[in-house]
Amino acid sequence: MAFTFAAFCYMLSLVLCAALIFFAIWHIIAFDELRTDFKSPIDQCNPVHALVLPEYSIHSLFCIMFLCAQEWLTLGLNIPLLFYHFWRYFHCPADSSELAYDPPAVMNADTLSYCQKEAWCKLAFYLLSFFYYLYCMIYTLVSS
């Protein structure tokens, strides 16, 4: 029963993961609103943009923390998403400064459904990782 760095990482991840889940839900709602015509893409994309960079940063932080804590399994689970985020960041549909969601393009039915799927997948991933972190946190706390 010792409070290791790994345990701390998991505790922090747990909290931040909750935030990520919130972001994912927020994305889902935003795209749904777009689809149902409630909001203009311009109004909608700006706040969505505001959330993209924090999300990517938080997730990168996870990876760095787990790397430092030498939690290889956890790191391995997160690496794919990290690479995906990097790819998104550097190949975003919009040019230069804009991230990921381009107002004129987002209403393209293909793009929109892609974004929605992406948001749902992320939600699932974050939810699973939330419980995984919870388990790992308790496990590290108990085992060490």
Place this chain on the structure above:
Amino acid sequence: MSAPAESPHPAASARISPKLGGATASGAAAPAGPGPAPHQQNGPAQNQMQVPSGYGVHPQNYIAPSGHYPQGPGKMTSLPLDSQCGDYYSGLYTVPTQNVVTPNTANQQPGAQHMYGRGPPAPHIVGSTPGSFQGAASPTLHLHTSAAQRYSHFVNHYSSPAVYSANSSVASQGFPSTCAHYAMSTVSTAAYPSVSYPSLPAGDPYGQQMFTSQNAPTVRPLRENSFSGHSTAISHPSPLPPPPSHQYHQPQSLSGCSTLSWSASGLPSTQHNIVRNHTGSLATANSNPTNTVTDSLSCPVMQNVQPLKSSPVVSTVLSGASSTRTPPAANRTVEPVASVTQPSELLQQKGVDSSSTTSSASPMPNSYDALEGGSYPDMLSSSASSPAPDPAPEPDAAPAPAPASSAPQPSKMAKPFGYGYPTLQPGYQNATAPPNSGVAPSSPGYSGFQPYAQYPGMNQLSSGLGGLSLQSSPQPESLRPINLTQERNILPVTPVWAPVPNLNLDLKKLNCSPDSFRCTLTNIPQTQALLNKAKLPLGLLLHPFRDLTQLPVITSNTIVRCRSCRTYINPFVSFIDQRRWKCNLCYRVNDVPEEFMYNPLTRSYGEPHKRPEVQNSTVEFIASSDYMLRPPQPAVYLFVLDVSHNAVEAGYLTILCQSLLENLDKLPGDSRTRIGFMTFDSTIHFYNLQEGLSQPQMLIVSDIDDVFLPTPDSLLVNLYESKELIKDLLNALPNMFTNTRETHSALGPALQAAFKLMSPTGGRVSVFQTQLPSLGAGLLQSREDPNQRSSTKVVQHLGPATDFYKKLALDCSGQQTAVDLFLLSSQYSDLASLACMSKYSAGCIYYYPSFHYTHNPSQAEKLQKDLKRYLTRKIGFEAVMRIRCTKGLSMHTFHGNFFVRSTDLLSLANINPDAGFAVQLSIEENLTDTSLVCFQTALLYTSSKGERRIRVHTLCLPVVSSLADVYAGVDVQAAICLLANMAVDRSVSSSLSDARDALVNAVVDSLSAYGSTVSNLQHSALIAPSSLKLFPLYILALLKQKAFRTGTSTRLDDRVYAMCQIKCQPLIHLMKMIHPNLYRIDRLTDEGAIHVNDKVVPQPPLQKLSAEKLTREGAFLMDCGSVFYIWIGKSCDNHFIEDVLGYPNFASIPQKMTHLPELDTLSSERARSFITWLRDNRPLSPVLHVVKDESPAKTEFFQHLIEDRTEAAFSYYEFLLHIQQQICK
């Protein structure tokens, strides 16, 4: 079959003859042509066709036909159908013409033609008998069922019967009043019938009728079979063994007009030619029939093709049919409606009615047969309801696409039924051959065409036939296989027309003009799987705000819309009864508001189906305040002008100010119109034009990092109050900056200022830019490497370098401001980045490379002409456009200049008449339960007079279930334009080579898919259906277009501009840009000339774009849309040079010549009237270049000869071989 048919016929004949007589008497149109007696007979025949009673007639006819045709009755019957159709149509249409036609047909074509040809009484009679067969329809129908064509016929018949029954039933039920109305319409019914058909019940009715009139028993089974057959598919044979053959023949003959029959009879071929040539042919062949007639004829041809489709439809109908039977009445009602709607239709219908009436004489009303036939009589007696239905219904109705939609729907419903896809098939043929050509086709064509046009049923039949043909022997013209590598002259000599959807006549007439609304597939595949198999793009091409000469404008307190999907009421909805209508997009049943019951046109009450909204597929509503988020804005125009050294050097200011001064009073707007000016170099200059000042006041803002408006209130001023000041400014502007040494351009800050200035009201910003923006926000670097211009590898920088302009455009769009860009530069100006300001704000882009007002007079002239059009054309402000489509279809990608606000809503800050849009569609749910799909665009805008208006276009297309039908309905021009749009997207998002590969793959995939699924011909040859024969040529043209070409030196801005044009030009202009028209003009004659405003306009044949067509002795005109080239051969006849160009010989023609002198010679007059005519047909007046064979400018001309080989690209033949190679892989 024949035997039974005959027997019925006799009985029927009696009835028919009366009908005929009635028809002649009553039918204004039909009767005309033929001699009274014979004609009457013919008429009757037609009637017969329509009505069961016809059967009786048939026998007589049969006899005659039999003589013609060995096969005898069976064939006769089949033929009759077509012929009947023809007769009907013809009768309906212009009788005289018909007569003329008929003779031809009769002579030319055996049974069918005879049928058609009313002229030859006996034969015609026979033909009519066929028609009667229709009436007899049920039997024939059965036969049809056996044959695909028949199916269609059946469908039509059925539908019609159904309709009738429905109508009748309805009437009985207590829609008497409506019925009466309908009855009125009935006359017109013919057209409508198809619609109503859907109810299908008809099928049963038919069967019954058949029985009654005919030897019912056999007939019935047949019918039943046919029905089942229809439903199942085209199992033609099973139901009616004997008939099938006949039917087949008939189909052939019928559809045949297009296919077999043509070939068989000498005439046919001619007909085909005519069709193809339609324009030319019209003159000749048409001679007899009026234009309309010809059109109708062509339509019929189309029908033939359609059959397959129709057959499916039929099946649906069938199911519905049972229920519908009663509906006949309803059908009747429907018909009436139709008549009401269209005058021409009325005429036709009259003819039909008359015939029907005669038939109606037959008292048969009770049974279904009666319905068909009876209906006619009813029509006669009662007037409308019954009669009309019969004739038309039979053919069209049968298909009754209606079934699918709503069998029950009475009259109005019937229209919807019109779906009668069967007709659709005919459309295919049309596609191949323009309607006009159809006319030419001569009698067969006529008959076919007319039927289609007039009676849905006819169309259906023909379409059904066509369908059969597809499966069996006869093929629609659009499916005629063509060996591309062996067809040397693939390009028709007359311009290619849009294919006409294979709908029944009623719907066809009501359908939206292809100029405004086109679909790449005029037959919508039933499932996404089918679409994938066809490997063809599915999408719409829109030109929603085009200048219209005739537009019904409706002022009404309540705009009737579907309560669930908000669709505007349109001609393709079905009226279930007087008080309810069924939405054709979401199928919700809505109430008809009280106000809608009153028809302001006829000042009558209780005829909602006659309202203009239901009679026109393009209408404009004056919207109430419900459609406004704020009071309608005034027209506001802001001009943002580059006045740097570069701009002053180019000298555009003089031209602009001059144009503005000339057109100041013609700027669209009302008394609130406001206007403002800004200029910029490295600073921004505002002009205070406030009323009361003695002269314009210039305010300079040099802080370009934080732009502000010096006097926000007085920069945009009322045009009328400050007109003197504005004129002073415009006179002074060109000279104000003559000595400037400022070379920088702060475009970004100027745009930000313009946005601030415009944001309170919205409006139009016109930006004139002559160089790369070099200061402040949005500055750009030169990205082009001149050494890469002719690279065959990677073309970079097709996308924007910064998103500044895009963001600005989105902001502008949010404030209802559109930015139009005029780029007049001699150097690279990064149009790819600058264009974003217009792309996302719904503006337009003009590009004048190497502009200089003295060194490049042709560009200066072009700017002048473009400005004139730009300043005076219509404009709509704060617009949104929503595109709706039938449930099951969905839109996924839009092309054009706009901002997509939601999945089906485009935000257009401005809309102009020269803007085109494209939409890609996908099929999300199977369309198995519907036979028609509709698309509706609604453009809500504020006119320059401050009125809120909604322009609504509705397009209706048939659904088909067979791959052959899908191919038959390809609109190759629309497909090319859609592919070009997709290729532009691909170039930007991926790479140019990807886009080029995708274009080539589009041809390879579609042709190989066609080869492996539809055509069973040898695979060693490159076979394409006639509808796709130009596909490879156009794709090659696209690959050689500036936007997509590689290996030829192309400046990046030129390339990007070409891409912008592809994205936002309407189809007609885009096609000229992709594939110019080449004419030989040194030997213009009046042969085939048309008359426009008392002027004779010669119509020279199109030449293919190859140097092989250019002879040194000739002079050629190339029409590239925005520019005309006249190429003069070295040995060109001196008479031509002297008479037209005004120079004594070739050597004395100047290098730069942009006008034809007005010489008082015949050849000069012809050449000028031809060029003027070409110019008048487009909004942007093209600039004319006279190119001598030796001049350096000839490369410009020769690069448009896309069939020739160039250093970096295939010739057409090589390209075909390349495709063939790819397919064989």
